[in-house]
Amino acid sequence: MLADYGFLLLLFCCITSVYGTLAALFAARWRHRRLYRSARMAALATGGLCLAAAILLWVLLFQRDYGVAYIYKNSSNDLPLAYTFSAFWSSLEGSHFLWTLLLTVYSTIAHLSYAKDNEHIMPYVSASLQAIAAWMFYLSISYSDPFILQFPRAANGLGMNALLQNPYMMIHPPTLFTGYTALAIPFAYALAALAYGDITEGWLRTVRAWTLFAWSCLTFGIFLGGRWAYVELGWAGYWAWDPVENSSFMPWLFATGLLHALVVQDKLGHLKKLSISLAILAFFFSYFGTFITRSGVISSVHSFAQSPIGPNYLIFLAALGGVSLLLYALRAPAILPADSQKMWGFSKESALVVTQFLIITFALIIFIGTVYPIVSEALTGVRFNVQAPYFNAFAPYLGFAFTLAITLGNLLRFNSGKMVGGKKLLLGAMLLATGPTLIFACKGDVFRSSPKELYLQLLGIQLCFWAILCLSYDCLQRLRNLHWQIRLFCQRNLAYLGAFVAHLGVMVALLGFLGNYRGLEKTITLDKGESTTLYDYQFTFKGIALEVQDNALLYTAPLAVTSRNGEVLGTILPARAKYPTKQELFHEVGLLGGFWHDIYAVLADFNSETQTRATLQIFINPTVRLVWISIYLLVAGGLLCLADRVRGRKSRDVLGGSWDL
């Protein structure tokens, strides 16, 4: 019964969204205020109804009602409570519903909290948001219905995929989807700016806030996914350039570009059309990713089961792209920069333009690599693969270019050719950076790499420290200009501090990524009591032990780790897990994380009769912890920027408007 109510609520949501879209479009055409208020009410109603439907699904999950097909497929009687909660989004229909729910919630918030002076463009914003919601609800009631009943009602469900029974499953999809769906609001505002004819007062502030929120969540979600893969999958890496990973990275890149274009727009009133394009592209690519995942067009570790929903997403993408391009082609020429005679010299805005170019290039390369299988099959009949080697061929150069752009961009000023500190700073910081580089290289044992890579590694580390020193000098200089009043500095410069912390996070992440090229690996078969050495550590195999944990049987292989001088560091437990509902054995990684490197052990094979012999794969992964630290720096930077209530408040081009009716 509850499932029927759930479906009805979704149906109502679809109806209200369609009404809201039409009402908003007519309100925009006729500049009719009360019709817009009606459309707004429809959006709020959609929000409430969708939330109610979601609560119903959760109630059904906790009641373990196996009469609903989705709950039968994704949970079982022995599923822990926390995973029963996350079963909401553990497969296709629920995941689509989570996306729709988040989209509706953020759309409702956008309808409630917009700048009062932007009310006259809200009809366009509302129409865009509700049109997207209408399509998502249509898919929810047709192809992707989570409330389908099944008869007869089973006594127990099929259970959740063991890989998803993990605390990360609680955070990774919601944060990631928040990032994707929150990008809908900058998209709606971009379309509104195009339809209305120019950027209005308050546009910048709202778009900046939503983009920062979406960017922070997306950063967190993407990195969490990497961390999850690292501790769960057992190939000792955190980023595989998998098609779905790439398609989460592309919106992130465009959102970053949007943030930087908004900076120029705030200060100088330029790059408006670029902001609009980037907002549209960021949202478009967030849907591109879900199209890839759900249609099976490109195979990926994230792929859901094959479902007929795929072509629908393609239609939506085509419609989205078509409408945006048409609107852009027709209306973009009307949006002019503040000063059409501006001379772009050697200044911060030029550096930001170069940054945009690098970001767009990176996104394009990732796009080419991701769709190449389809394109090559269409053109030559053979489906090619584009895996990590292709992307890794370009990524280092881009990393290098980004480091330069970040350093020089932060040292330059707007509308001026002067650089803070000048050439003296650049050279001095380069010399000064050799100190930390050598310390880092010694403590991190960089010198064990092979000669060619050693040179590149040292260069990379040197550049990262050079960038950190230059950024710190700039920060100290600003503090000095304010006569070291730290509280005042923090009050007035939250946006700058946020940017500083975020750029610092990028440098730390790059330092962490450099460690990927220095890893060590060893595969060995050990008998009980035998030991092996890798990189100053001695690993002693203690025999296979059996352990029962929640709903899984674990075959663990305790490895006692001692350092070179005999000091006992601990025991790591690589294991294989057997779940009752699945045939294969899953990996549980034995991890001993340290600052300079992680010890990572995988139980590749073992003799299940005697339980005294095992094949172990041991990895030493340098500087992975730096990557995890950089997550927090990046997200903190984004949130600090968001907390700044002053930035973006004074738009350079004020354009007012009013209602006619």
Add this chain to the structure above:
Amino acid sequence: MGFIKAVPTARNTFLKTLLGSLLAGLLGLTCGLWGTQAAQREPQSALPSVQQSPSRAEIAAETQSLSPEQQKLFSELAEALRCPTCTGLSVAQSDTPFSLQIRQAVLEQVKQGKTRTQIMDFFTERYGLWILREPPASGLHLFAWLIPLLLFIGGPFGLWLVFWRKRQQLPSTGIRATAVILNEFNQELARLRVLKNTGGQ
């Protein structure tokens, strides 16, 4: 193109964007539609004859007995060939029986002293170019490598064209200046005259 001139008017921007987007959209739709149908037709590679797969440990033990250059060649090759039954992993990273068999075959060929090209050709002959992890730099696939390269080179040039090129400045002083100023004044006068004549109606 004759009807799309170089002058950036609104009409030209519209036409250029429309043309570009139509082409891009057509390509995208074609590939997408092809892809959604082709998803069913994932190619099945020629499976080798069923044989006892070696274990990871055995292969690891055998590689220890190679010379350092041979070990390097082995690991390079193992990382250049994809695991046929996994998504996104190389033969070196995967433990499936198929990957282990491929690694064993690579190991034997490295021991026999074959070169990298010979071993890669051996595998591409049997499994097709599909066994590679990145597009080869030949034929149509060169574009996958050329486009990023062109972006890196052409991008800064494009930026220079749009942003950093010195535009023709109207002289505000000198002999020519007078003519320019006179021209402007005459045009303004003509416009005001027209306004005055039509203002009454």
